[in-house]
Structure formats: C-alpha cells, structure tokens
Amino acid sequence: MSSPPVARTESAQPPRPVQRLGDRIFSTSTLTAGALILATLAAVAAFLILQSTPALTENPEDISIFTSGETFWTYVGPLIFGTLWSAALALLMAVPLAIGIALFISHYAPRKLAQGLGYVIDLLAAVPSVVFGLWGANTLAPLVQPFYLWLTENLGWIPLFAPPASGTGRTILTAAVVLAVMILPIITALCREVFLQTPVLHEEAALALGATRWEMIRMTVLPFGRAGIVSASMLGLGRALGETMAVAMVLSSSGVISFALLTSSNPSTIAANIALSFPEAYGLNVNVLIATGLMLFAITLVVNAIARYVINRRKEFSGAN
Amino acid sequence: MAQTTTAPLQRSGSGVGPGRPNPAPGPGAMPNVYASGRLGKSVPWIVLGVSLLVSAAIFGLAQAASGGDFNVVGTIVLTGLLNGIGIYLTALLVEGARQAKDRLVTTLVTSAFIVALAPLVSLFITVLSRGTARFDIQLFTYSMRNIVGEGGGVLHAIVGTLIMTGIATIISVPIGLLTSIYLVEYGRGALARAITFFVDVMTGIPSIVAGLFAYALFAIFFGPGIRLGVAGAVALSVLMIPGVVRSSEEMLRLVPNELREAAFALGVPKWLTILKVVLPTSIAGITTGVMLAIARVIGETAPLLVAAGFTSNMNYSPLEGRMQSLPVFVYSSYVSQGTDAQAYLDRAWAAALTLILIVMALNLIARLVARAFSPKLGR
C-alpha cells in the first residue's frame, strides 16, 4: 500500500508526524497481516471452487459415489435439505431456552451468583464436539427412544411423528437436540450481553409505573434486545449448519428428504456426510465431497453475513455500544 | 470510556418493585396493607414440594402397577409441569392475573436454566464414569502401534494434538495480533471495515470447510490423497485467527488513549509506543484470548480428520505422513471398533476425558490469567 498511515491527530494542527523506518515497517506488517486474512478467505473460496469443478463437469457415470442415474445436484439436494432442517429444528429448541437462560442470569438470578452461572453455561461451549457425539449416541439416544416410541404410537397422525419409530433413537430429532445443546451457550452469551445493556432508566421507569417484573422485561428488555436476539440466533444457526462430528456420530442417515422426526430414515447433513465419506474417498469422489463443502460454505457465508449486518446496523442505531 | 463486553452485572429485578413478596405479618402486628393479597415467601416452595410429591406418587403407582423401573426423568418433568400450573393458579386466586403471569414466567425462566444444566451434568457424569475405566498410566505412555485389542494408549494422539495446535498457534497469533493492531491503531476506511466484516464472517466458517480448504491446498502441491500434520495445523489456524483478532482487538481498544498520548508527547515513535506501551498493558487480556482460541481449536475433529488423517503410530514430523490427534482418536476408535469392541470404547471414553480435561484446564488458566492481571486496568 502506498498511502502512509496517518497518526491520530486529536490536538489542533500538530506538526506532520515524522515517518520513521520502524514505523513504516511496523505499519506495513500489520497491514500485510490484515490483508492476509482477506487473502485467506479468498483462498478458501478459490481452492474449494477449483477442486469442485470436476465434480460438476465430469460425467456423473464416472463418479462412483453416485448411485446410477444420480447427478451432483440430486446427490447434494437431500444433504442441503438435511442440513437446513436439522439446523432449523435445533434453532427452534435453542432460541427460547437461550432467551430464558439469558433472562435468568441477567434479571432473575441473585446478583452474586449470576456471573458464576454464566460460566457454567459457558462450560457447555468448552466441550469438544466429538464428546457431544459420543454422549449423544451412547446416552441421549437410548434415553429418548422410549419417548419416541410413545409419540409415534399416540401422536403418529401428525406427519412429524409418523411411525415407525427408530429402534435406536438416532433420529434427526436427537441430532437436533444435540445441536441445540451445542449452540445454546453461543446464543445465551450474546443475549445475556444485550439484555444487560438495557438502559437502567427504562427498567426503573417501568417498575415505577407498577409493572411486574415480567411486564418490565416485556416492555423494556425484549424490545431493546430484539435485534440482538435475531443476530445471536443467526450466529447459532451458522454454527448448527456447519457442525460435523456430533451429527455424524449421532444420526442414522440415508439419502432421503423427509420431515418425519422419529423414523430411522433421516436425511444426512453436508458436514456429516463429508466426515463419514472423506477418509475413504479417492479420485473424483473427493471432488464431489469438496463441492458439497463449497455449498455449505456458501450457505453459512450468507447466514453469517446477514447476522453481522443486523448486528452492525443495531450498533449504529441503538448507541448501546 | 470504553465499554467492556463483560460488563459487571448491574441489575437484577429483585429488590425493586412488586416482584418481591413481602414477609407475612408477624403475630399481633398490624395487618400490613402492602402485604395483603400477596403470596407469602414460602408459598412457591410449598407448591414445588406438593408437585414433587404428587408426581412421585403418580409414577410410584405406575411403577407398582407395571413393575418397571422408577421413572426419574418422568417425575422431574411432571413436577415441573405441575409446579408451573400450581403456582399460576395459586397466584391467580390470591394475587390476580398479572402477578400470576409474572410468577409463571419466573418459573419458566428458572426451569429453562435447569433444563440447560441437565445435558451438562449428564455429559460430565457419563464421561467421568466411562472414561475412568482406562484412565491409567499406560494410556499416557503408549501409542497404538502393534496394539491389538486391549491395552495401548493415546500418547501419539496427545503429541499430534500438541504439535498441530502448536503450529496453528504459531501461525495464528502473529497474524491475528498484527491484524488487530492494524484495526485498532492504523486501520481507517474501507479496508479496515472490510477486514472487520470478513473476520466476523470467518468466525462462522464451518470447521469441516476449513479442513477441506487445507486438504485442497496441500493436494495441489503434493498430489491427491495427501494427509499431513501441517495441513491440519493450517486448517486449525483458519479457525483460530478470527478468534485471536477479535479478542486482541477488544483488549487493545481497552488501553486508555492517555497512555498513547503520553508516549507520543515524549517523542516515542508510534511503533515503539505500540510495542512498549500498548501491548504490555493489554498482554494479560491478549493471553487470555489466545488461550481461549487454543481451547476452541484443540477440540476440533472434522478438519483434522480430513486434513491430517489418522494413524496408530507416533509421528513427530508435521511435514511427513499422517498425524493422529486426540479428537480424531476418539472418533476413529468409536466408529471402527475391532473384535474386542469394549477395549476400543474404553479407550475412546478415556481419550474424551483427557480432551475435556485439557480444554477445561486451558479455560481455567485463561480465566485465572485474566483475573490475576486485569485489575491493572482499573476496571
């Protein structure tokens, strides 16, 4: 870059700062590092696209991972569906819970305990996903299976609970529960922060007017935090879309598109499918898997960009930051 | 004044307004007009106890009738439901609809927290109880080379994890730190905005995509099918850099401008000011951020599975051959169990326990560092 960095000039009309060699080296290296990040992101996209093209251009008959008559799009279709569906289910469970927890920590729990309770929820974020996978497959799935059986027997007329129930409990609902647990700390942490930034005067004004605690929260905290909740959910969604190991280990998948939550035929997700197929993939199969990864990259990129856009817009308007 | 993101908890509704139930009037005292029509302090607890008793009785009878195990989960769920309904109805009768709703929400919010604790507790109990079976010295002194069936250890995985995470740290910390310095001290205009935006976007890259990127990058130079420790490290640093940038940026912004201005006033060049004044002031926070970033990537499985593969041998060279890591070890021993399945499962759980302990330790140290050094900033 040619333009020299301009030092901060708070006082009136300072003399032009002297450009020393050290300054120039240092600022250039920081600039390089910053540019490197942009380059990395571009490289991620470029390499994925480069390695994906054979999957789309070669004759699908030559690619052994496709069953006969399948093309890339029919292969990736159910995977995209599974990715979106499982993430949506996870979000549906996690968001209300996370808002509840965030409120509990910010407005209900005794003040002395609040920070400690926050750490406890953060502990969930520290558990590696592979451990969540082990836990989901070995502990959670057998635990919920009888419940699934009961649901299909008594509420089987609802399409979501269509029988037959899976014999092992490794359904998309179980996977979504694990995902929900995994994104819970992210959404909670962000919501908590936003709730804590609610102007105290608003809250006190509401209480002074005789509002109950819940009415105060509904009138001041939630409206103030709405944008924060939306963006936190989007970030959680991005995480759920890309989560790999937990889904790969928990879900019993086959390439179908189905909304049924409790049966043993579940759609797989892009990330889980890559993790399961990649170790033994060779030749064009690798390119196909990378191409599905590119799809995932594109989806998460859009979701995250929207989330960041919402956050940034809120920053400008609310003045909270 | 800089606003920290971890603002101290300033408010809690209790103590203000009608959310707090007043104590019941003592014997012989004048009836307290403010307490009339209010539930006593102990009432919610009584409702909770009654619900617990009722649901325990229901499930106890069910157990006696059908002869199965006592359904603990069912009892707890039913208790929660009954408690919610009970408190709502009681409050509705005594206090009116608005208070009843308030109490109901209080119950809901509290139970949301308890519900979130359930998986955490269950997970730790499971990992502890199943992980201790093989949590012995052999686990930390053996690799899996020449091991058939029982025995064996995860030393090769631990070493692989350390090497790959180490390289990832060496790559990410300078880039991340320099970028954050750029953003805080130099960056203005479109480029800085673009970097901020894309760092945020990068935070959301799925880990498996980072793995695919590293694989694709190395496959171009070394041919298809390549699995290298350094490829795993590259994948990890893609995931780690945004974390380092964000946390260091926050910490650098906390450094008071007065310090910089004082240094400038003494004629110190800007780069020296940053190196000698700004960085040392914020080093504790930056260390914490880096450790948390390490803790995040050390548990990553998918990118390493794709980029570094798995092996049963010790491998010290990140530039040659596959490299095992703890998370991948857990995964691969879980999915490909041999004839003696229990031995593989025991190893998987023991490795999972080791991994959790490492991550917890990193988190703990990070928080300790933050606590020990941050008061210097006076906040």
Place this chain on the structure above:
Amino acid sequence: MKFTPFGRAAAVATLAALTLTSCAVNEMPGAATGNGAATELTGTLVGGGASSQQSAQEAWVAAFQGMHSAVTVEYDPAGSGAGRDTFIAGGSAFAGSDRAFKDAELADEEFTACVPDTGLVELPAYISPIAVVFNLEGVDTLDLDPTTLAGIFSGTITTWNDKAIASQNPDATLPNQTITPVHRADDSGTTENFTEYLNVTAPDVWSWEADGVWPDAVKGGEAAQQTSGVIDAVTSGTGTIGYADASRSGELGTVAVKVGDEYVPYSAEAAAAIVDASPLVDGRGEGDLAIQLDRATTEAGVYPIVLISYLIGCTEYKDAETAKLVKEYFSYIVSEEGQKVSADAAGSAPISAAIAEKSAAAIELIK
C-alpha cells in the same frame, strides 16, 4: 516484548513435557521384539487400501515387526479405491483391496513400482464372512432362502410372522412384529458383497446392482454408520435384522442361508469353502489368483456371503529390497500362523490349505 517470560516458561514447559513423554513405551527400540531371531530384513514397507483389512493388518504388522525388529510396515487404511490408486502411482509397495483389478485396468494402467509388463500377484488372503444378524426374542437361528432375505431387506416382507419366513422355520415361534432392516449408511465393501449376493441369488426381488452404497430406491430400514453402528442398532432395537462382519455378531441370532437344498449356518470353514468352490478369473497371469466368486453355488457346505479382500503386489519389483520385504510379508500372511493371527484379531476365516498352497506358489514368483 513483555510476554517473553511467559512465552519462555511455556516453551520450556512444553519442551520438557515433550522430551519426558515423547517416546511411547511400546515404540522404544526393542520393545516389540519378542524374539530377535530373523533380523536380516531391514527397511520400511508401505502398503495401503481396504479398511476392511485394517484390524487384520494391524495384527499381521504387529506380529511381523515382532519377528523382524528392523522392519517397519505401514498399512494405511485409506479405502480400497485409494489403495489401488496409490499402488498404481507407485506410492505404496502393496495394496489391500476388496476387489481384484479388472481386466481393463490391468491392460490400461502402468504400475509404477513394477517392472513393466510383468503382471501382478493378487492373493485372496483375507476372507471375512458376513453374518446376517437379527434380534428377535426367543429366536436364535433362522433358516432363510435368498428370495426371502431379499424380500426382508427390500421391504416387501414386513412382519416376522410372514408366511415366507414361517414356512421355512416351522419350529420357531415368530411374533407378529414389524421387521426393521438395518443397513450400512457409509460406502462399504460389506454392503457391496451383500447386495451382490442378493442380486445374484434373488434377481427378481433384488433388482439393484451390487454397490458399496445401499440403494436409495429401497424404502424403509434403518441406516447405521460402520459395522459397530449396525451391531449397535440391531442389538438395541427389537425385531431388527442386519448384516455385519461375522466376528462382531456376538450374542445376536444369525441366519442360516439356503444353498442348494440345505440351510448353511455361518462358520469359518463354510465361508472359506466358497473360495475353493469358485473358479479363478480367466486369462490372468500365473501369480494372479483373482477369483470369480460363485455366489449362486449349490455346492454343499458353502456359506456364500463373504467379503474377500486381496493383497496386491508386483511379480517383479523395480526395487529388489522392496521385493524381498513384500515376499516375506505376504508369505507370513498366507502362512497358517498369519491366518490364525488375523482370525483371532479380526475374526476372519482362515484360507483353506489348497488356497494357501496356491498363494505360496504365487508368492514364489515375486522378485
């Protein structure tokens, strides 16, 4: 910079930890040498391929390295396809593969590690029987013919007391329960062999061609990851049926399949017998024991659902040292002792004496 004390301490601690713990006890020189007798062999032998052989290869490698302490054998379980590709490209000295090379591949490919136009050695050294396992209360064995089996797995037979099953098992008390077939979710040689068996023996019911991926067109059924997933699913469910490596069948009930006029339960001998009952592929070189598996065989006492995994090497290596290592390693594998080791570790069926003899003759060609 100020963080040097930190950094230095951390670096020292890490280094200390590394040097203290770095040598895995079992990898120290001399650790694995049970008897350091035959040690004239040295060098590193690299192979790769079928993950089905992984457990067996681990056992073979462990024993072989125990006998020759200066030798390191590395087997990379990257999958059959990757193994064949790496072998063709010369990246490995031998390959493990769930199928032999096809005629077209032999004609077209240039095998980098081999002297040109010398042909390959292909040995059916790893025979893994596939058991059809089920979990049904009070029933330990079932007799089923291929058509019924195909009907169950394709979803046309849905209850356990279906006439087709009951007529073949007059003694068993079959409940009126839904059948949950369990299949592999991942691409696997087990699935490929099982579907080939169904396709060959019951083409009317099972019209899908053999494939490592379970056909999407088959409705219903539970998918599970890897062998352990299938075993888990069958064990923890009720009324479930699946197919898996026989060594993992454990306490589960197994199906005796109809071959000719009788029902043959799974056994290691019966599984190994199919290799003897099947002809070699025509027009192959002297060392090439590629087998044309005759799944529809009617010969008595043959269990036809097996997975055969080959060891593939060159007849003539460009590098003489490699040739010596491969020769010694292959000889060990097909020896009685080698087959016993893999039977213990991986539950494979030891190859018959006749095949062992043929294999030994083929190995003699390696130079």
